[in-house]
Amino acid sequence: MDAFSFLRRRTFLKLGIAGLAGLGAAGGALWSMRGQAPAVAGLKVLDGHRFATMKAIAEAQLPLESAAVTSDHLARMFDGFLQGEHDENVADLATALLLVEFGPLIFEGRFVTFSHLALEDRRRHWRGWMESELALRRQVALAFRKFLHVVFFDDPKVWPAIGYPGPSLWGMPAEEPTP
Amino acid sequence: MSAGAIHDLSSDPRQGERSVDVLIIGSGCAGATAARALARAGREVLVLEEGGDLTGQKLTQRDGRMYDQLYQDRGGRMTSDLTMAVLQGRVLGGSAVINASDVVPLSDEVLRFWQRKHGLTDYSVEHLEPHRHQALADLRATPIPEEQVNRANRLLREGAAKIGAKGEVMLNNRVGCQGLGTCLIGCPIGAKQNPRVVAIPDALAAGATFLCRARAVRIDDASAELKRVSVRVLDANGYHEVGGFTVRARVVIMAASAVNSTQLVLRSGLGNQHAGKHLSLQPQLGIVARFREQVTPFRGIPQAYAVTEGERFDDERGLWGFRVEAIMGTPGIIASLLPRLGAEVMGAMAAYPQLAASLVLVPDEPSGTVGLTKAGRVRIDYEHKDNHKERLREGAKLAARCYLAAGAYEVEVPMHRPVVVTSERDLALIDAIPFEPCTAPLMSAHQQGGLRMAASEAEGACAQNGLLYGTRDVYCFDAALYPSSSSSHTQAPILATASFLSERLLAKG
Numbered sequence: 001m002d003a004f005s006f007l008r009r010r011t012f013l014k015l016g017i018a019g020l021a022g023l024g025a026a027g028g029a030l031w032s033m034r035g036q037a038p039a040v041a042g043l044k045v046l047d048g049h050r051f052a053t054m055k056a057i058a059e060a061q062l063p064l065e066s067a068a069v070t071s072d073h074l075a076r077m078f079d080g081f082l083q084g085e086h087d088e089n090v091a092d093l094a095t096a097l098l099l100v101e102f103g104p105l106i107f108e109g110r111f112v113t114f115s116h117l118a119l120e121d122r123r124r125h126w127r128g129w130m131e132s133e134l135a136l137r138r139q140v141a142l143a144f145r146k147f148l149h150v151v152f153f154d155d156p157k158v159w160p161a162i163g164y165p166g167p168s169l170w171g172m173p174a175e176e177p178t179p
Numbered sequence: 180m181s182a183g184a185i186h187d188l189s190s191d192p193r194q195g196e197r198s199v200d201v202l203i204i205g206s207g208c209a210g211a212t213a214a215r216a217l218a219r220a221g222r223e224v225l226v227l228e229e230g231g232d233l234t235g236q237k238l239t240q241r242d243g244r245m246y247d248q249l250y251q252d253r254g255g256r257m258t259s260d261l262t263m264a265v266l267q268g269r270v271l272g273g274s275a276v277i278n279a280s281d282v283v284p285l286s287d288e289v290l291r292f293w294q295r296k297h298g299l300t301d302y303s304v305e306h307l308e309p310h311r312h313q314a315l316a317d318l319r320a321t322p323i324p325e326e327q328v329n330r331a332n333r334l335l336r337e338g339a340a341k342i343g344a345k346g347e348v349m350l351n352n353r354v355g356c357q358g359l360g361t362c363l364i365g366c367p368i369g370a371k372q373n374p375r376v377v378a379i380p381d382a383l384a385a386g387a388t389f390l391c392r393a394r395a396v397r398i399d400d401a402s403a404e405l406k407r408v409s410v411r412v413l414d415a416n417g418y419h420e421v422g423g424f425t426v427r428a429r430v431v432i433m434a435a436s437a438v439n440s441t442q443l444v445l446r447s448g449l450g451n452q453h454a455g456k457h458l459s460l461q462p463q464l465g466i467v468a469r470f471r472e473q474v475t476p477f478r479g480i481p482q483a484y485a486v487t488e489g490e491r492f493d494d495e496r497g498l499w500g501f502r503v504e505a506i507m508g509t510p511g512i513i514a515s516l517l518p519r520l521g522a523e524v525m526g527a528m529a530a531y532p533q534l535a536a537s538l539v540l541v542p543d544e545p546s547g548t549v550g551l552t553k554a555g556r557v558r559i560d561y562e563h564k565d566n567h568k569e570r571l572r573e574g575a576k577l578a579a580r581c582y583l584a585a586g587a588y589e590v591e592v593p594m595h596r597p598v599v600v601t602s603e604r605d606l607a608l609i610d611a612i613p614f615e616p617c618t619a620p621l622m623s624a625h626q627q628g629g630l631r632m633a634a635s636e637a638e639g640a641c642a643q644n645g646l647l648y649g650t651r652d653v654y655c656f657d658a659a660l661y662p663s664s665s666s667s668h669t670q671a672p673i674l675a676t677a678s679f680l681s682e683r684l685l686a687k688g
Contacts, residue, residue, distance in 0.1 A: 060520070060521070061520060061521070061524070062521070062524055063521055063522045063524060063525050066525075067525075081253075083418075084247075084253070084416060084418035084419070085253075085418075086554070086556060087554070088552060088553075088554050088556060089255075123520060123521050126520060127520055130518060130520065130595055131595055131596055135260065135615065135616045135617050138595055138616075138617040138618065139260070139261040139616075139617050142261060142595075142617055143261065145515070145518070146255075146515040149511060149514040149515040149517075149524070150242050150243060150246065150254075150511035150512065150514070150515050151243055151511070152511075152514070153242070153510035153511040153513075153514040153528065154241055154242040154243040154509075154510070154511040158510075159510070161525060161528075161529065162510060162525070162528045162529055162531045162532075163529070163531055163532040164477060164510050164531055164532070167239070167240030167241065167359070167361065168240070168357075168358075168359050168360070168478065169240060169359060169367055169368070
C-alpha cells in the first residue's frame with residue numbers, strides 16, 4: 001500500500017504548496033529558477049509560467065516532434081478548457097501545474113524546473129510522475145495525460161498516422177472550434 | 180390538451196417564478212418515463228434538464244466536443260481519488276443518449292433478492308411484469324443481428340468458443356443502425372431508441388414542458404404542500420450559471436441519476452442517515468488486444484457480444500461474478516486509456532485498426548458514498564473491496580485467454596505500468612495486479628444507490644414508492660433507489676421501475 005495513499009488530492013496539493021513555500025523561504029532562489037514569465041498573448045486563464053509548464057508537459061507526453069499538432073496549440077486548448085471549468089478545478093489544476101514545474105526540485109532534489117529540462121530528461125522525469133509510488137503524483141500525470149490524449153487524437157491531422165478514416169457521416173468540420 | 184415544448188434557457192436566462200403541479204428533475208430514463216406517464220394522465224408536468232438538446236448533426240462524432248457536451252463534468256467526473264472515471268450523461272434524454280445501447284432487463288432473481296434481502300415487498304415479479312414489458316417495448320429491444328456483429332466482437336466470441344466459455348450476443352435498442360461506431364458520443368441518425376427518441380416526444384405530445392440548461396440546486400419547504408425548488412440557468416455550453424429562478428411544485432420527482440439526485444438531497448439538507456450511502460459503481464476494467472489482421476473496431480456496433488461465463492447470482496449479495504464485454508471508442512478516448520509517453524503513444528495508437536478491446540464488468544457491493552465538496556459540488560468516494568479486485572483479475576484473465584485463443588499476439592491490461600500477456604503462461608502477471616489507486620483504467624457507467632429504498636426509515640432513505648423519508652411528495656424515481664445492482668446495464672431496469680413508480684404515484688391521486 002502506498003504510504004501516501006491516505007492523502008486526498010486537495011490535501012496533497014495544499015501540502016505541496018506548503019512545502020513549496022517552506023522551500024522558498026529557505027531557498028530564496030526557488031522562484032527565480034523559473035525565470036521571467038513569458039508574455040503570451042490571448043491567454044484566458046493561465047499565466048505565462050503555467051502556460052509554459054503545460055506546453056512542456058505536452059512535449060513530454062506526446063511525440064510532437066513528428067506531429068502536425070504543436071504544444072502551443074495543446075496548451076491553448078487547455079487554457080480554453082479551464083475557462084469553462086469550476087473555480088475549484090481551476091485552482092487544483094493551476095496548483096498541479098506549479099507542482100509539476102518544481103517536480104525536479106521536490107522529487108529529485110535538482111535545482112532546475114520542469115520546463116527547463118531537456119526533452120529526453122523531461123520525459124524521464126515525467127514518467128516518474130506516471131509510475132510514481134505516490135498516488136497523487138500518478139493522479140496529476142493521469143489528469144494531464146487524459147486531457148492531452150483526447151485533444152491530440154481528436155485532431156484530424158493526427159488520424160492518418162493511426163489509420164483512422166474519421167467519423168463516417170457527413171463532412172465533419174476540419175477542426176474543432178477553439179474554446 | 181396542447182402540445183408541450185422544449186426550451187433552452189441559456190438564450191433567455193432571466194426567468195420569473197413558475198408554479199407547476201409536478202416538477203421532474205432530470206430527463207433520462209427515469210425522468211422522461213415519469214413525464215410521459217404523468218402528462219398522459221393529465222398532470223401539469225415541467226422537466227428540468229441540466230444539459231442541452233443535442234440531436235442530429237449536433238452530435239458531431241468527435242471526442243472533444245461530445246465528451247464536453249454530453250457527459251457530466253465534461254467527461255471528467257471521477258471518484259475523489261481519481262481512481263475511477265464516473266461516466267454519466269448530461270443531455271436531454273440522459274445517459275441513454277451516450278450508452279452502448281445494451282438491454283439487460285431487470286431479472287426475476289434481482290426482484291426476489293430485493294424482496295427477500297431488503298424487504299421490498301412491493302417489488303414482486305407480478306407487480307413489475309407489465310412495467311418490464313413496457314420498458315422493452317419502449318426500447319424496441321431485439322437481439323443484435325448477426326450481420327451487425329463486427330470483427331472486434333466476433334474475435335471475442337471466437338476466442339470464447341475456443342476455450343469453451345459461455346457468452347451471448349446482447350439485446351440492443353437500435354432501429355436502423357448504420358454501424359457508425361460512435362454510440363458512446365451519441366447517435367446522429369437517431370437509431371438508439373432512447374428517451375430522446377421515444378418517451379420525450381410522447382411526453383411533449385401529452386403536454387409536458389422541458390427546460391434545458393436548467394440545473395436544480397436546492398429543494399426548500401420539502402414538507403409543505405408547495406415545494407420551492409431553486410434553479411440555476413446555465414450558459415449555452417453548460418459551463419457557468421448565468422441566471423436563476425424558482426419553481427413552486429406540489430410534487431417533486433428527482434430523476435437526475437444516482438449521483439445527482441443524491442447530491443440534490445444533500446445540498447438541500449434533506450434525507451436521513453442513509454442519504455449519500457450505499458452507492459454502487461459497478462467497476463469496469465479496460466483490456467486491449469492486438470491482432471495482426473485488420474479489425475477496424477471503430478466501425479459497427481461497439482458492444483455486441485458478452486462473455487457471461489463468470490456471471491452468477493449470490494444469495495447474500497445479489498448479482499455477482501463478472502462479465503467480459505467487447506467495447507471500442509473513438510481515438511481520443513482509447514488513447515486516453517493507454518499509459519504511454521512520447522513515441523510510445525503513437526506506436527500504440529498506430530495499431531488502432533488492429534485493436535479489439537473489452538471491459539470486465541463487476542457487479543459490486545454498494546461500498547461508495549456521495550458527498551459534497553465545500554463548494555457544494557459532487558464528491559464520490561468509493562471503497563474498492565478485495566472481492567471486486569479479485570473478480571476484475573479473473574475477468575481480465577478470461578478476456579486475455581479469449582483474445583489469445585482468437586489469435587491476438589498480445590493482450591494488455593493498461594495499468595500505469597502496462598501488464599502485457601502474450602501467452603497463457605503470462606496470466607500470472609494479471610494475478611499480481613494490486614489495483615492501487617490511480618493505476619488502472621477503471622470506469623463506472625452504471626451508478627446505483629445513494630438514496631436506497633427500504634421498507635422502513637431505519638433501513639433506507641426512500642420508501643418503496645420513492646418518497647424521500649421526511650418529506651411530503653418529494654420522490655426519487657431513478658437508480659439512486661436501488662439497494663443492489665439491478666442489472667449489468669441499467670437502462671431497462673430504470674425504465675421499468677420509473678414506470679412502476681409513476682403508476683403508483685398516479686394511483687395515490
